Amino acid sequence: MANIMIRQAADGGLVFYLPKRDLEASVSSIEFDSPEKWGGELKLDNGGSYYIEPIARPPRLPISLRAKRLGAAED
Amino acid sequence: MTTLSRAETEALIAEVLEVYPEKAKKDRAKHLAVNDHSVEQSKKCITSNRKSLPGVMTIRGCAYAGSKGVVWGPIKDMVHISHGPVGCGQYSRAGRRNYYVGTTGVDSFGTMNFTSDFQEKDIVFGGDKKLSKLIEEVELLFPLARGISVQSECPIGLIGDDIEAVSKKAAAATGKPVIPVRCEGFRGVSQSLGHHIANDAIRDWVLDQRDGQEFAATPYDVAIIGDYNIGGDAWASRILLEEMGLRVVAQWSGDGTLAEMMNTPKVKLNLLHCYRSMNYISRHMEEKYGIPWMEYNFFGPTKIIESLRNIAAFFDDRIKEGAERVIARYQPMVDEITAKYKPRLAGKKVMLYVGGLRPRHVIGAYEDLGMEVIGTGYEFAHNDDYDRTMKEMGDATLLYDDVTGFELEEFVKRLKPDLVGSGIKEKYIFQKMGIPLRQMHSWDYSGPYHGYDGFAIFARDMDIALSNPVWSKLVPPWQQGVVAEAQKAA
Ligand code: SF4
Numbered sequence: 010m011a012n013i014m015i016r017q018a019a020d021g022g023l024v025f026y027l028p029k030r031d032l033e034a035s036v037s038s039i040e041f042d043s044p045e046k047w048g049g050e051l052k053l054d055n056g057g058s059y060y061i062e063p064i065a066r067p068p069r070l071p072i073s074l075r076a077k078r079l080g081a082a083e084d
Numbered sequence: 085m086t087t088l089s090r091a092e093t094e095a096l097i098a099e100v101l102e103v104y105p106e107k108a109k110k111d112r113a114k115h116l117a118v119n120d121h122s123v124e125q126s127k128k129c130i131t132s133n134r135k136s137l138p139g140v141m142t143i144r145g146c147a148y149a150g151s152k153g154v155v156w157g158p159i160k161d162m163v164h165i166s167h168g169p170v171g172c173g174q175y176s177r178a179g180r181r182n183y184y185v186g187t188t189g190v191d192s193f194g195t196m197n198f199t200s201d202f203q204e205k206d207i208v209f210g211g212d213k214k215l216s217k218l219i220e221e222v223e224l225l226f227p228l229a230r231g232i233s234v235q236s237e238c239p240i241g242l243i244g245d246d247i248e249a250v251s252k253k254a255a256a257a258t259g260k261p262v263i264p265v266r267c268e269g270f271r272g273v274s275q276s277l278g279h280h281i282a283n284d285a286i287r288d289w290v291l292d293q294r295d296g297q298e299f300a301a302t303p304y305d306v307a308i309i310g311d312y313n314i315g316g317d318a319w320a321s322r323i324l325l326e327e328m329g330l331r332v333v334a335q336w337s338g339d340g341t342l343a344e345m346m347n348t349p350k351v352k353l354n355l356l357h358c359y360r361s362m363n364y365i366s367r368h369m370e371e372k373y374g375i376p377w378m379e380y381n382f383f384g385p386t387k388i389i390e391s392l393r394n395i396a397a398f399f400d401d402r403i404k405e406g407a408e409r410v411i412a413r414y415q416p417m418v419d420e421i422t423a424k425y426k427p428r429l430a431g432k433k434v435m436l437y438v439g440g441l442r443p444r445h446v447i448g449a450y451e452d453l454g455m456e457v458i459g460t461g462y463e464f465a466h467n468d469d470y471d472r473t474m475k476e477m478g479d480a481t482l483l484y485d486d487v488t489g490f491e492l493e494e495f496v497k498r499l500k501p502d503l504v505g506s507g508i509k510e511k512y513i514f515q516k517m518g519i520p521l522r523q524m525h526s527w528d529y530s531g532p533y534h535g536y537d538g539f540a541i542f543a544r545d546m547d548i549a550l551s552n553p554v555w556s557k558l559v560p561p562w563q564q565g566v567v568a569e570a571q572k573a574a
Contacts, residue, residue, distance in 0.1 A: 014367060026367065031133065031280075033468045055125060071371040 011078065013059065016071040025053055050079065090480040093118045100494045108137055115485040119477045126470030132485045133466045135273045141489030143509060144463050146269030148172055150278020152235035154361055156265065158182035158312050158337040160192040161230040163222050166199040167215060167247065168237025173197045181526050183316045184339040191228045207239055212250050219254040219262060230342045231261035241268035263289040274464035283364035286345060294346045304330045304399065305351040309366055310358030313338020315531020320538045321382050328392065328406035336362060349373045353398050355380055358441045360469055382534040384449025385418040414536040422452065425543040430454030432502040432550060437487055438524045439463040444473040453543055458499055461487050503550055518558045520549040
């Protein structure tokens, strides 16, 4: 489990940030994206993927969450 | 002065790497790249923020340097204790030229060195007692200090001193913030982790101190984050923001104060100049206080104009008009500078190797003078820095991460730039090779380089470096014929 932060990108998408490794990446897909259920598997544009426990859509971004790494980015 | 094609630049990298043993070669190859605009993510072509190879000459600093030297040091109304042996603080004392207003030794302490001067017995028996005594003495001698930060040097972490406990006690006794910072030099691969640790310490010990307190806010409050006022940079930036109608509540950390840091959560927008060293705290404030942040660049008129407009876009028409007013007001000055220096500097090629933000931020300023940056690299960048750099640099230019002394020399020998922008350790090597060098860390004891006023000085300094008559006198007269013949033969 790692602490991560999700931000709103200027272009309307989401940005994933992993402070521990200073890794910033765009979220290319999010499994659940409705007001009641938000989160699940996040696919990143760098090839990595993370899982966050689905929650109600946060009223305000950025938000810090705990995430589990599913697939590492190749590096 | 040569422009290489992509294949030639790749060949150059391969050639330079040739001298290394197999394993080192493989490792270093990942840190050198040819810029390619078609690559979206820098990690596909360049690796960064990795441990330097043992045995090579690296130009990096340590975590203590990142925290004490960069982030905390410039906070002028605090006493920053270099906790540990005397050298770390003394040999870096006042080296960064963070200007400030105040009376040193009375209400400001920026250029002073405070240290616990560890001796053998402190290593053996622990230095906590010494630290609390030191804090008492500071309080007695410098009653106007607003707070104290304890910047750990390597031994503190090694011997396991409990500086947090000492700090808490001292803070209770003095009634002033005493902030322990765990920035021992051995943490991380470069000064970069020191920035992060320093940011975290600010987050944990400073930022929330005035939460819920009364503050006379205006809709135009901003904070300058990540400007260290080197040679007066932050001042040259601040006047532009104020001229367009904004109110600068805090300056981090050049010419900054503890009170300014505590007030920052009240601003409407954080303006981030050095992304690398202070993005952490900006991200934190965005989450906790809902303060948006944006990166800006005040090097050279093109970027200044772009940044002023981007900043104004966050505010109402009054500020937008203000920005246009500022741009119009300084345009004649810009025209005058470019008319004077562009003909002298146009077409000259530059190679950079610095830290933080400059390897990408100053590119625009050089281009405004008609110069071209043909190679750039960072001491301690991460991938997000290279993402941003690749867009700024020309296609097929050279990128080098944590370059070694050998590699940089070889690249310069082959690419033959007209000017190198790097630090003091590189300066005399290249100048003896006959290539002018400007120190781009300390502005070579000049500055400011930010803002319109800074651009005037920047242009003049580059001209001074390049037009110095000494460069044509490197070969003594009695050898000139010999050299010319040798060149003809080659
Ligand atoms: S690495 Fe350690 S000993 Fe060296 S300057 Fe940094 S803190 Fe001091």
